[in-house]
Amino acid sequence: MVWLVLGAVLVVILNLPNSVSRRVKASIREVISPLQEGITDTGRTLKEAWMIARGLGGLAIKNREMEEELIQLRNEALYLRALERENVALREQLRFMQKSSQTLVPCEFVARDISGWWQTVRLSRGSADGVAVNRAVVTPEGVIGKTIDVSRNTCDVLLVSDPGCKISAKISRSETFGVVSGQGVTVNEQVVMKMDFINKKSSVNLGDEVVTSGLGGVFPKGLFIGYVDKIYTSKNGLYLSADIVPREDVGTVNYAFVVAEDDDPIEELLRRKEREAEQLKVEEVEVEVDVDEEPVEVEE
């Protein structure tokens, strides 16, 4: 009897709609994630305490504060460099379009995938902080993945090393487009990605920078992905492929930023036009007021 009941319950659970299944998972995660965060923080504190006990004094704490500040500053610099490049390009074309602003949400690492089937990590921010599904996750060293599941206070990130993570990319130097997908992690813990569908006639060299192309709607343009490590012809001989290596090990990050929102550039442009129109109306009213004033008498 108990087997029948259990079987029926399992059949129902296995056939739940995705939205319901996600909500159930999210509610369980919300209960357990504070524990995970606590244990991860404790581990970090113990590590620092160990460093202090070894005679390094306040260096461990100072190191952590400076690391956090450095991450913030480097991320700002990265964003400003991207802005500068775009500004130059727009000036050359004699066109002006409002740059879409990006809201970056800083997150801390909480835990890894519990099953080991996927290359994912859990971060400490969720929908309550403006994080949504299919958002790019970045560090100052570049893209590390995208969000695939979001609950109120946490989000799961599919790392670029996972074969399921695909990014529309281009080689920065030659503007050659391709698709980057994860190839897992090698035995000596080196993350490897592969860029496919590179035009055979394009110029690709070892060490070339690979960045996001902005196509596909998930990853903003210009984010660093990695360097070209190896170039070879694809199996079918129609394209080139390249092995891409990121700047840092994406699975060992302690902090990351989720791109929370992109203001729609068209809406922003319309809002700016409305502000300008209102400003013009105010100026017109001021001019009318001036006309109504009594004329100044000029003495002969």
Next chain:
Amino acid sequence: MSHLIMLFSLTLAAVAQAVIPSLPWMAMTKFPFILGVVMYYALTRDRHTMLRVAFIGGLFQDALGHTPLGASSLCFCVLTGVVNHYRDLIYVRHVITHILYGGLVNLTSTLFLYLILETDGYLLTGYRWLMLRLGCSTLLGALTLPVVFHLTESLERRLGSTQARSL
């Protein structure tokens, strides 16, 4: 009280399994702490308790990962049913039993989950990676179950669980 201990053990196992990193050269195989707790109850408790633990443990594992909800529960329920059926024929508290059962059960669980995930198109993996994963699952299962069994039993004894005392 025993229910609280069960929930506490499962929660602790879930957190430990998520936080402790896996190794790339072991095909990212995790220590099966949740399965270890489930197996403890399969070897030492009646059928109803065992199934309850298997169901909840499976839900925890699915909720904290990306496996479809219910897949791990189904796997754990089937495995614990088989283990529970044959437990009268083995030495339940012997460490060799734990090592053998741990390896075998984790291997079967990994293969079962792989078949479910691969059939539904959730995974993109090769056979070489799968073979490595199965081998490492056997090894980690064999190492984990004796430790988890001993710790869970000690916890229950210290907290005065009468069922643990009677073992």
